Amino acid sequence: MTTPIEVSGSESEAQPEAVLAGVGAKQIQGRSLGQIAWLRLRRDKVALTGGVIVVLLIVVAIVGPFLVQSPLTYHQDLIDPTFNRPNSGIWHTGISGDHWLGVEPGTGRDMLARIVHGARISLLVAFLATLLSVVIGVVLGITAGYFGRWVDTVISRAMDAFLAFPLLLFAIALVGVVSDGAFGLKGNGLRVSVLVFVIGFFNWPYIGRVIRGQTLSLREREFVDAARSLGARNGYILFKELLPNLVAPILVYSTLLIPTNILFEAALSFLGVGVIPPTPSWGGMLTLAVPIYSSDPMYMIVPGLAIFITVLAFNLLGDGLRDALDPRAK
Amino acid sequence: MSTSETTTDAAPAERPAPSGEPLLQVEDLGKHFPVTAGLLRRQVAAVKAVDGVSFSVRRGETLGLVGESGCGKSTTGRMIMRLLDPSFGRITFDGRDITALSQRQLRPYRRDLQMIFQDPYSSLNPRKTVGAIVGAPFHLQNVQTEHGVKKAVQEILELVGLSPEHYNRYPHEFSGGQRQRIGIARTLALKPKLIIADEPVSALDVSVQAQVVNLLEDLQDELDLTYVVIAHDLSVVRHISDRVAVMYLGKIVEVADRNDLYERPMHPYTNALLSAVPVPDPSRREGRERIRLQGDVPSPLDPPPACRFHTRCWKAQDICKQQEPPLVALSPGHEVACHFPENTTVSATDLVAKAEAGPSGSGDA
Numbered sequence: 001m002t003t004p005i006e007v008s009g010s011e012s013e014a015q016p017e018a019v020l021a022g023v024g025a026k027q028i029q030g031r032s033l034g035q036i037a038w039l040r041l042r043r044d045k046v047a048l049t050g051g052v053i054v055v056l057l058i059v060v061a062i063v064g065p066f067l068v069q070s071p072l073t074y075h076q077d078l079i080d081p082t083f084n085r086p087n088s089g090i091w092h093t094g095i096s097g098d099h100w101l102g103v104e105p106g107t108g109r110d111m112l113a114r115i116v117h118g119a120r121i122s123l124l125v126a127f128l129a130t131l132l133s134v135v136i137g138v139v140l141g142i143t144a145g146y147f148g149r150w151v152d153t154v155i156s157r158a159m160d161a162f163l164a165f166p167l168l169l170f171a172i173a174l175v176g177v178v179s180d181g182a183f184g185l186k187g188n189g190l191r192v193s194v195l196v197f198v199i200g201f202f203n204w205p206y207i208g209r210v211i212r213g214q215t216l217s218l219r220e221r222e223f224v225d226a227a228r229s230l231g232a233r234n235g236y237i238l239f240k241e242l243l244p245n246l247v248a249p250i251l252v253y254s255t256l257l258i259p260t261n262i263l264f265e266a267a268l269s270f271l272g273v274g275v276i277p278p279t280p281s282w283g284g285m286l287t288l289a290v291p292i293y294s295s296d297p298m299y300m301i302v303p304g305l306a307i308f309i310t311v312l313a314f315n316l317l318g319d320g321l322r323d324a325l326d327p328r329a330k
Numbered sequence: 331m332s333t334s335e336t337t338t339d340a341a342p343a344e345r346p347a348p349s350g351e352p353l354l355q356v357e358d359l360g361k362h363f364p365v366t367a368g369l370l371r372r373q374v375a376a377v378k379a380v381d382g383v384s385f386s387v388r389r390g391e392t393l394g395l396v397g398e399s400g401c402g403k404s405t406t407g408r409m410i411m412r413l414l415d416p417s418f419g420r421i422t423f424d425g426r427d428i429t430a431l432s433q434r435q436l437r438p439y440r441r442d443l444q445m446i447f448q449d450p451y452s453s454l455n456p457r458k459t460v461g462a463i464v465g466a467p468f469h470l471q472n473v474q475t476e477h478g479v480k481k482a483v484q485e486i487l488e489l490v491g492l493s494p495e496h497y498n499r500y501p502h503e504f505s506g507g508q509r510q511r512i513g514i515a516r517t518l519a520l521k522p523k524l525i526i527a528d529e530p531v532s533a534l535d536v537s538v539q540a541q542v543v544n545l546l547e548d549l550q551d552e553l554d555l556t557y558v559v560i561a562h563d564l565s566v567v568r569h570i571s572d573r574v575a576v577m578y579l580g581k582i583v584e585v586a587d588r589n590d591l592y593e594r595p596m597h598p599y600t601n602a603l604l605s606a607v608p609v610p611d612p613s614r615r616e617g618r619e620r621i622r623l624q625g626d627v628p629s630p631l632d633p634p635p636a637c638r639f640h641t642r643c644w645k646a647q648d649i650c651k652q653q654e655p656p657l658v659a660l661s662p663g664h665e666v667a668c669h670f671p672e673n674t675t676v677s678a679t680d681l682v683a684k685a686e687a688g689p690s691g692s693g694d695a
Contacts, residue, residue: 032500033456222453226516229411229445230470231437244457 037248040324047320053313061123064116071117071280075108085296104288105296114280115306121274121281122310125195126261132200134254137207142238142246144208145215156212159205168267171198175273188275195268195275199261207253214249218242248325255318259311266307282307352386352422353524353556354410359383359419360580361405365631378630379405381580382419384657387524392550392557394571394588396564396603400627402580403560404448407526410558411445412436424523441471444522448529450509454501460487460512461497467519483519489552490515490545507538511545518549527559531566543570564607568592573663576600579638580630582657586664596660596671598643637669645670 041047079086085105095102101111144155178194185193218224219242227241268274269283277284282303289300360383362376380402387393395403408414410421412428421429428439447453454463464483468475475482484494490511501509510530517525530546531539543566549555561567567574568588575585576597584597595601602621623642628634634641640650649669657667660674 032459033502222447222449223455225408225413226445226447226453226513227466227470228413228433229440229443230467230516231440232466232470236470241455245455247457 034247037321037324041320044320044324046316047324050313050316050320053309054317057119057310057313058123060116061120065120068113068116069110071109071113072278073109075103075110077108079103079106079108085292101302102298104285105292105299106288111299111302114285115282115302117280118282118285118303119306119310121192121279122262122265122307125192125199125265126258128192128196129200129203129261129265130254130257132196133203133257134207134250136201137204138211138243138246138250140204141208141211142215142242145212146219146234146238146242148216152212155208159208162202162205165202167198167202170202171195171268172271172273174198188279191273191275195265198268199264203257203261207250207257210249210253211246214246215242218245252318252322252325255314255321259314259318262307262310262314351389353389353424354387354558355420355422356386356406356410357384357420357422359406359409359421360417361402361409361414362417375631378580378633380409381633383577383580383582385575385582385585387556387558389523389556390550390554391572392559392570394567394574395558395560395577396562396567396574397577398562398603398627400630401577402630403562403577404528406577407445407528407558407560411443411526413445437471441473441520442523444517444520444525446510446514446517446525446527446530449533450506450513451533453513454509456501458500459497460492460499460501460504463501463512464515464519467516471520473520483515486515486518487512489518489549491541505538506534507541510534510538510542514542514545514549518553521553522555524556524558527557529561530559532561532563539566546570564603576603579627579633581638581667583639583668584664584666585657586666590661590664594664594673596664596666596673597639597668598645598670598672599639601672637667639668 041051086103086108098110101115103110104114140155140158144152175191175194178190183190183193224237224241227237232241265274266281266283266286269281270287271283272287274283275281285303286300289296289303293300359380360378361380362378364373365375365377366372367374383402383406385393395406397403405414409416410423412421412431412433416429419429420427423439423443426439428436431439458466461480461483464486465479467473468479468482480497484497487494487496492508492511492515496504496512501512504512510533514530527546531542534542546557546559547570550557557570559567559570571588573585573587574591575582576591576599577583578599584591584595584600586596591600592604595604598621602623605619605621621644625642628638628641634651636652636654637643637646637650640646643650647670653669655667655669657665659665660671
């Protein structure tokens with residue numbers, strides 16, 4: 001057979017990749033895009049610091065409550081009855097070998113224990129709410145982007161409606177309306193469920209929009225047509241072809257949504273619609289600290305710092321993830 | 331393109347003549363994309379991307395589909411694959427009408443009907459390994475393999491000139507030419523009868539183009555494939571095709587055997603296209619007349635009436651603006667739609683008139 005370029009004599013010259021394959025196949029390890037992103041993330045010291053703090057926080061939230069003392073035990077002996085603040089420690093914080101972060105004014109409850117227990121509530125609500133948002137947002141976003149036409153119109157308008165919703169007012173009203181024992185849940189179980197629902201269910205349009213946009217550009221790629229021409233069903237294309245390409249934005253936006261949700265949970269607790277006292281929460285501690293901060297500023301600083309560090313750590317990790325997963329999008 | 335041009339002048343060795351039975355038959359196929367406006371999405375116009383094309387592809391042959399950008403060749407290919415639903419017309423594949431089949435009904439036919447995509451960078455899912463990409467057809471079509479999917483995939487990889495070791499690699503680790511080989515491997519996985527190759531080499535380096543074109547030819551001999559090759563590169567089409575169809579603005583203007591078309595092009599548009607192919611040899615370049623077409627391709631929103639080429643044709647006369655020339659065979663196997671064809675004495679119009687006058691006429695297109 002005649003070839004356009006006279007190379008048919010030597011098959012090896014005609015196919016340099018075949019030659020290369022023979023030489024390099026043993027040394028070169030196939031690397032997935034995920035592995036490459038991990039290598040990039042490992043070089044990013046700031047993101048890594050954030051990541052370490054996040055992991056530490058999660059560990060603290062899971063095992064911490066078993067290690068610290070009870071957050072509900074009163075230590076009235078440590079409270080100065082005149083000023084209603086701890087009577088010992090530097091600047092009257094109550095810091096001692098027994099109480100590393102001091103004690104609560106008024107009641108003398110251990111601060112470290114309350115912070116650790118509060119971390120559990122904060123992270124639990126934030127993670128579950130984020131999970132809810134991400135699941136709804138991804139499923140609806142990918143559906144809107146892939147099917148387009150009227151499906152897209154309906155879902156996009158729904159997103160607009162959700163974004164226009166006065167979320168904070170709704171949350172406060174909902175907690176008042178839902179009576180104890182509704183849905184077979186009681187007390188803190190019910191409160192946590194309501195918090196997760198309110199925060200998660202109304203935040204999905206943010207991630208939904210991102211996923212819809214990404215899907216719009218992905219569905220024009222030829223591998224989607226290739227799958228269709230092989231007889232793939234829509235479900236296969238959505239979840240086996242498109243979804244793996246959306247892992248990066250999902251991961252990044254989840255990591256950035258968690259701190260927002262932590263703040264939101266703290267805000268709701270601060271307003272008194274979070275978990276029910278005496279169960280400790282960071283926002284609830286801030287509420288108690290407001291009337292007393294002039295005489296005991298430490299009581300406001302400790303939960304405030306806990307929120308600040310947590311949110312910062314998640315944000316640093318999220319930014320680092322974004323850079324590592326998509327180096328072009330800066 | 332100079333390298334491949336030098337040797338395509340020497341006609342490649344003839345393959346045994348394809349058997350006459352048509353594997354694919356396209357009749358009056360068209361695609362009009364609606365243009366909508368306003369709140370109620372009222373249709374105000376239609377882009378006539380493909381406006382009634384007919385051709386057939388015989389078992390074992392390669393049909394080249396050429397034309398400039400936007401003439402509807404890719405749309406035609408996608409309609410045959412049923413990635414786009416035709417607005418009208420009929421597609422018959424292997425004796426069965428597949429035009430109206432639903433995607434579900436179409437699924438078993440997809441085994442025999444496959445497509446090679448243009449851009450090897452977007453046709454492979456970046457998140458899947460080569461093994462998963464080439465193995466997908468087996469899973470999607472529930473094909474049982476003798477020694478497992480992995481073994482089958484590795485055999486196909488070897489067939490297209492890749493190493494079986496590449497099984498666990500990701501597409502981004504490969505060059506453009508290798509990626510196109512992966513795409514071809516996926517296409518071949520189910521041993522299809524007909525392959526639609528949509529610009530299979532236009533995204534590749536010239537040196538790699540030759541390799542991929544030769545690979546396609548070798549595979550055709552080995553696996554008894556039938557190709558519809560969509561391309562704008564006339565040298566590539568000349569090298570690979572048995573027959574060539576030339577498209578202009580959503581219509582086929584000329585169909586002929588490869589040699590016939592390149593040596594005796596009849597439609598003025600084909601003449602203009604062929605004269606635009608660069609000649610690498612300066613001494614042969616002299617004395618060659620280049621036809622420069624005036625103006626742009628008219629918008630497919632509002633194509634010119636009658637003969638669509640009359641706005642740019644140097645031979646156009648009044649009849650070209652009033653009466654559409656039918657696509658008829660002016661010599662055996664050479665169909666042209668033109669009132670004033672070149673390289674021949676008869677014209678499509680004469681032939682049709684003759685056929686109408688005497689019922690025994692042979693002007694059957």
